[in-house]
Amino acid sequence: MKLESKIPEGPLAEKWTRHKFNVKLVNPANKRKFEVIVVGTGLAGASAAATLAELGYNVKAFCFQDSPRRAHSIAAQGGINAAKNYQNDGDSIYRLFYDTIKGGDYRSREGNVYRLSEVSVNIIDQCVAQGVPFAREYGGLLDNRSFGGAQVSRTFYARGQTGQQLLLGAYQALSRQVSTGKVKLYPRTEMLDLVLIDGEAKGIITRDLITGKIEKHAANAVVLASGGYGNVFYLSTNAMGSNATAAWRAHKKGAFFANPCFTQIHPTCIPVSGDHQSKLTLMSESLRNDGRVWVPKSEEKAKGLSAKEAVDIPEEERDYYLERKYPSFGNLVPRDVASRNAKYVCDEGRGVGKTGLAVFLDFADAIKRDGKETIEAKYGNLFDMYKQITGDNPYEVPMMIYPAVHYTMGGLWVDYNLQTSIPGLYATGESNFSDHGANRLGASALMQGLADGYFVLPYTIGDYLATQPMQKVSDDHPAFDEAINDVKGKIDKLLSIKGKKTVDEFHRELGKIMWDYCGMSRNAEGLKKAKGLIKELRAEFWENVKVFGTNDELNQSLEKANRVADFLELGELMVDDALHREESCGGHFREEYQTEEGEALRNDEDFAYVAAWEYQGENQDEKLNKEELEFENVKLTQRSYK
């Protein structure tokens, strides 16, 4: 199958405008004859569902949480980028576009990224109109801060809770449509399969998480806004419930999965404290503006070193390794570089803390220089959170940090219209692969989710719907019953194994394999080993998993089992993708491909393409399809932060 990105012709800056003119429209009176399913109610899902309903479509919105307001977009801290140039510091749509393409290490589409930058300005207007309380200057106008190494201040924020405020804005817009009856909400309902009629997406199969009822929902089109798959790693900054099931089951029905190995590891997370750890907590990247990263120079000193003891380590015995290796960027190197270097020093045995998997982030100098009040004003809430979780007081002892899985750039392959390789199936937000290439810039996830939901999908979906018969899709089609039987069969099987190991034990093992071999740095040997280990683990899972209870009730252990079953398959595809991509770019670092200084070495000659994987059946290796990336406007260069 030839992958058509459907990027419109014409100059970069005019593509989206032209495209909006060229897409087919559905007459306002006819929109009410169409029904659209939206799975997920985070920024991408809630904004899409609300906007589609405003336009007149009938929408069914699904989320596994008890309320749409709890989707994990809510946890985003830092901010949202927009090329408003309110600070008059030389920002422009083109600059945001350029930064995003470059930050993504040239593995994303120019057309998509330019459109993202273009609509970023509308997002801010929209959110302010909804009553989102962004930070403001004393003059009453919006405040901005700089973020993630960008040279301009273009990040809009609401203290450390930007994601929450944006999501509540979208949730409220969605709630308004629920009250008008245009949106029907299905909370605590999980999508377990996609239904195709004549090769087109025409519905989904869901499980009501309270009653266990397996239900069919038909629609004229299906939108997946179900988030990323970072929880393959077991430990990540994702929510406990974040899962890949909707996307993965769509993949198994024919939607291509693109660049699955592109995962982002965030350098400043609170380290694992023991085997009991269930998730990792992120500390805003902004801490690196004032904190200095170090470990002891010698292994003996580092072993088991606690934060309290660290205070007594003399200056000459400390290794401020980021400042040493990257004199010009120092502690402010990009996320992937900072993460990888933390791993290296820990691999050398110089990691600190009980587990040896942590490095110090020290504010002693900053406090000495600026005073405690200044530091408190900047980071007070983060310091409090750190103290709450670890019991250590960062005003007195250094923080301990370690990288953690944070975001997945890969996802369902979509064209310029956000349509997957299945007609009628769309993917938005983190669930698609489209805009971040091999590495996402800080404060861009919120931008992309809302861009897709508010300003892109509502236009582009019309192009498909305009070709569809104006009638309700019936759920009587045998495809629905077939899908229901598959889903039920899978659940029955999970419940009937009655093995010895809990779902969490399997998940933890999978996570360890992924983290060790497909995490911050990868090599062919490790990846091959990981593939074997995952296959074995998956086989064992289907023989030895212990899932408690029945289907006909709230059964959290069954919910987990369903999700982990999919992670066990997706994990293998991630490994395959990482193995095949013989270059280092962005979040994907292959040890075999690095410069003499140990930096990522891209191979634009052979790998400037999107790897879109096609499902071939149970336990079969997937088929690779390539979408070549064409760069007409930017010049591909090697990143350097020395």
Add this chain to the structure above:
Amino acid sequence: MNLTLKVWRQKNQNDKGKMETYQVSDISPDMSFLEMMDVLNEQLIKEDIEPVHFDHDCREGICGMCSMHINGRPHGPQQAVTTCQLHMRSFKDGDTITIEPWRAGAFPVVKDLVVDRTSFDRIIQAGGYVSVNTGGVPDANEIPIPKSVADEAFNSATCIGCGACVAACKNASAMLFTSAKIAQLAMLPQGKTEAKTRAEKMVAQMDAEGFGACTNTGACSAECPKEISLENIARMNREYFSAKAKSENTDM
């Protein structure tokens, strides 16, 4: 450390339910409360006892999903934290901990510690929004908003909708939750246009859901993980009374 847990077990909404006692051992003080519950559940599964169901998701104190009434208080003994941010170092070896679901008629128990909070969603649906469609809005900097007002509105907007206010209130009143949204939107120029009808509709929905009335004990605000202030309730009252006095709406 070793702990005795007294946990509410209830099969489903129709079951009567009762407290059960379990022992957990080797609990690390670095665990979060929910990780301690994970340990309990792993142990129960191994013993062929159904694990305790509880709501949780982000585990970093922002999604508002976790909801345990621990030793007589929502989200446990610490101020300004959610259950997921409560760590076991707040307890001592040998402690007995009682764990119950939120109790309110408008929050029926679904199973064990899981309750149904969709009543909160319906309150927002009744009017907790600004009625603007996507697109066609003015430039974000067109309406300056004094920093103090924006900050105040932000404080109200930090509500995570967990329901601790209802759980703590002796009357199971949802006024802190409802007022936080009414106040946030009433303060901002964008929300002022609809402020009156919003107050009328949201209060009517809150009453229809069967939440109790406020007696100003202040328990809600004291237990709120985001420390939403009682000033919100006062503002809601002002908005509501003035709406009732002035609005031309005779149907509500």
Add this chain to the structure above:
Amino acid sequence: MSWFVRTFGSTLGRKLLMALTGIFLILFLVVHLAGNLQLLIPDGGKSFNIYAETMGNNTFIQIVSKVNFALILLHIIVAIILTRYNSKARPVSYENFNGNANSTWSSRNMGVLGSVIFIFIAIHLSNFWWVFKYGEVPTTTLENGTAVKNYYAVVNEGFSQLWIVGIYVLSMVFLAFHLAHGFQSAFQTLGLNHKKYTPAIKAVGKWFAILVPIGFAIIPIYMYFNNIS
């Protein structure tokens, strides 16, 4: 149902009624205390008797007094309605509920405090008001020769009994706790919560809740010991 009934039938409407009647009753307490403190003037009850006589014969005061009774009744009725409504809002109660961790005892027990105060009011009315109005009150002659009813003697007689004094003093403790929460709560309900003024309202409320009940309690105590000596 008209909008009016619906408004005052809502939780907020009922709270408003509680607050408004409460504030009226607070004002009544001030006036009542001011009048009653005349019992402490050592003139053999002259001032008090004149005051009581004047009050009894003034139409305006009589109307206010009826309104006062009505509002006490309204305060009680709405309180009962709200209490019943609120208890329905939590059909299953907690095994373990640690209210002291987040609120004052008095704020959670306004109903209990109010009920005790209601019983006190009944006793109080039967002790004095009923006797004044329908009972046998001896007369006394003023210096200018006019004969007036000697209300003072009735009060003096009542407060010569230790158990009555005990009930009065104890009831004032309950009143103090009721006011401690009720005073500032009424302002909060009316929406009067402001960073600048609320601390003042709370301070005034606290001192009101202390001084007014003490003022009332001094009267029986003083008169009792006065009688003994």
